[in-house]
Amino acid sequence: MRAVDVIINKRDQLELSSEEIHFFVQGLTEGTIPDYQVAAWAMAVLLNGMTDRETTDLTLAMAQSGDTLDLSPVVPFTVDKHSTGGVGDKTSLTVAPIVAACGLPVGKMSGRGLGFSGGTLDKIQSIPGYRTNLTPQEFMDQLSDIGIVLTGQSANLAPADGILYALRDVTGTVQSLPLIASSIMSKKLAAGADAILLDVKTGVGAFMQTLQEARVLAEIMTAIGHNADRQVVCLLSDMNQPLGSQVGNALELKEAVEALRGDAPADYREHCLTVASHMLVLGKQAQTLDQARSMAQDAINSARAYDKFRQLVDAQGGDIRYVDDLSLLPTAQFVEPLEAPRTGYLQTIHAREVGETAVDLGAGRASKSDSIDPAVGITILHKVGDHVTQGEPLCWIHANDQEKLEAAKKRLLSAHHIVDEEVPPLPLFYDIIQ
16 A cells, blocks of 8 residues: 555545555554655645544544553543633633542543643643643553543654644644544543543634534534544534633633632633533433533532542642632732723624733743743633723733733723624523534
8 A cells, every 4th residue: 555545545535445544644653654745645635525434534543543541440431521722711620620529530631722722731730840741550540549630641642643733734734624623532532531522612712713613523523423432522612702701821720710619700600510511411420411510510519629629739749739829829010900992882802812912921822832921811801792881991911021011901902892782792602512
């Protein structure tokens, strides 16, 4: 079998066989197929697409390209969660302890932020000492001991995905839905998940900017799960405005912990309870979403979810004092309000503009090698549809550089659009694909 024949077949809109796909993934992993051929193949996939069977075969081949975790010896059933990323999306930090406190083990491998979408690992590492480089054995031991793990991805977990993604990033093929879906799902399958809850964001602050794009991606990933004998539920959720109030690493960690104590913005609380409820039903801890929601709320009310988060931080070497006393978390030198320029109703709080402003302040990375400032960010005080009065704060800006603070004020002012007419609030969720 030759790599060029696989490329030609996909170029000519033919369906690739399982053998062709596994051959190609093995070649790109081992380096026997050169980058230029991998790039040509990726472009052919972008232009001509893949069937559900092809995409499943690609996902399984990438999942099997390196280490795979079998969690069955330590826990009977695990549910993983993945968000396609957004602004103010710190839900894993709240949802994972809630679900684990309800008796469903959560072993999660998360990533770092790149661009305007923040990373879970960056947020939790606002706590000094917290380890994100657990070995596979440490991962399994901790999951067995306390039922929750939140760490970085093993270097040899689905290595084909890392190679392919790096090429896609520089060859204009990132947008391919089969390649996006297989990238996400291969890592989840390699990490040993029995069931997967996917939070697919849509809107100006999401990778999938239209609902139709998000729906197609969700349907592809659901089909992969079905074909791989995994249960998958996809929630289509809004990312036209930031989720919750806080945008920035230590700020978002603080909000996530406060939510575990029962104090959260209404949209963030509802989002977390919805995600947790679906995970509990997937994990057979509850028969209905209503029952699951009651369980999740009780885990918060009883402080079991908060205690589970403390266990997590302590187990991974984090300084537990920073959880018990959130004022110890890094704070910015300058904290100033952005005032409403006029009275009216908020029509827009442009999520991407807010996220990119946070990056400009130092909360994110333009490239993977950049360092981040955990203290900086933005506190959003209103939601679309709110009535605001001229002179009242629209948000608070947390900065460690006066020049960056002034630039952030100008950019955030353009992100908030105020009109005279009443504006309906944005929905939290659009649909469920399962």
